[in-house]
Amino acid sequence: MSSLRIENACKYFGGLKAVDGINMTVPAGRITGLIGPNGAGKSTVVNMISGVYSLTRGEVYLDDQQLTRLHVDEVARRGIARTFQNIRLLPEESVLDNVVIGYFRKQQSGVMASLMGLPVALAETRRLREQAWELLGRFGIQKYADYEAGSLPYGHQRRVEMARSIAAAPRIVMLDEPVAGMNEVESAEMAEIFEDLARSGMGLLLIEHNVAFVSRLCSQVYVLDSGRMIAEGPPETVTRDPKVIEAYIGGKADAA
Template sequence: MSLLAVEGLGIRFGGLHAVKDVGFSLKAGEIVSVIGPNGAGKTTLFNMISGVYTPGSGRVLLEGEDVTGLDPYLLARRGLSRTFQNLQIFQAMTVLENVMSGFHLRERGPVLADLFALPGSRRRSREAEEGARRLLARVGLERAAEREAGALSYGALKRLEIARALALEPKILLLDEPAAGCNAVETEEIDHLIAEVAAEGTAILLVEHDMKMVMRISNHIVVLDHGEKIAEGDPAAVSRDPRVIEAYLGAQAQESTHAHG
């Protein structure tokens, strides 16, 4: 059975179909990428799957259960976690605290225990801290642990967000342009990290502009254009698909006329 299934998903913004009738599915350990030109509806699709937007039509199934339109915090409890294209970092907290917040579901307890710093509360904090330090080491940020997150570079923040999402030990991880703004070395690191996480059995849904990376690590690719799925298949098949080439070339052609005009 698939871990995540999307069926006929769609949403309209002011009469305009931002996403229309999109469907695909993900199995454990699989990396599925969603690609398409700018404005194709990739992030909107992510926002619907992760509960940020309520879909206008269609269903999202998590392990066969209908979770359409559930609040993100309820999806998090069912094992779905995500990162954001335009970073959503807790700026005023330290790097370590950012990742510790990813342990929220495991570290939360009675509020009174937290107010009075009872041993149970301190133990849960300590465990979250240990887990967070391990994750920071994994994304190469262990030395920045005590710094305020707002002071980090863009590439480092991208990795911080991934670490925070991993702290939930998700069954399904949605990554929205994890390598955007990263240099070649950083991209390769993220590349390895994603493959590693998938190898541990997490299903990964990826939106990414770096085509080399997408072709290298994806098991399956879904292509969107103008909010609709125009193709899907393995990387080799997709890269040969004439509709995909047209969508991309069409977009490029438009961009170049813009540049010249």
């Protein structure tokens, strides 16, 4: 079983220590949570692991393989997938084609756009299109297959992005606020899919602000605050940690 590890990882932007010496493990077959207030550094962690940002210090491993200095495309090819907090689809391409692209594990680079224009990429593909079609069914959006992706409501665009991210059966997928903007029914549907994926052996990193949602799904939760990991453990322990309540949950509860 694979596991993704990030060790003593730092990302500094000039004087800003966005991520400051964190350790985290994302095992296969589990859903691992990463929570923390706005600006804590959660998306930065995803960008560091996926190769979008170089690390100021520290290492990333998939099992015993170093991923630390690999190009973003190579990290994807090794089986690390992600979604973006700000959805990144090809808005004028069909929903189905957006998912087909996911089979090319290069979707995180500018190559994505040019890929679409290649006849060979479009032609490969009866089989890929059938697989993509099935995946759309799993995410409940088959009837939108021919729609322009950009024309779908926000929650549905998120589903398209998730479908694309798991199309190539990655070992690990990092989901950056995947249910943001979804109602409770939709979130519950996504939760079932996440659990299915974990059961199939995939490792999920779930970034999410809804603590109840994370607690229900995750075996292990990490809490980031101002670039530092202030707590980690099973959700029932972490959510009672005074540091966490002060940094995050308490702050939210006060506001509510």
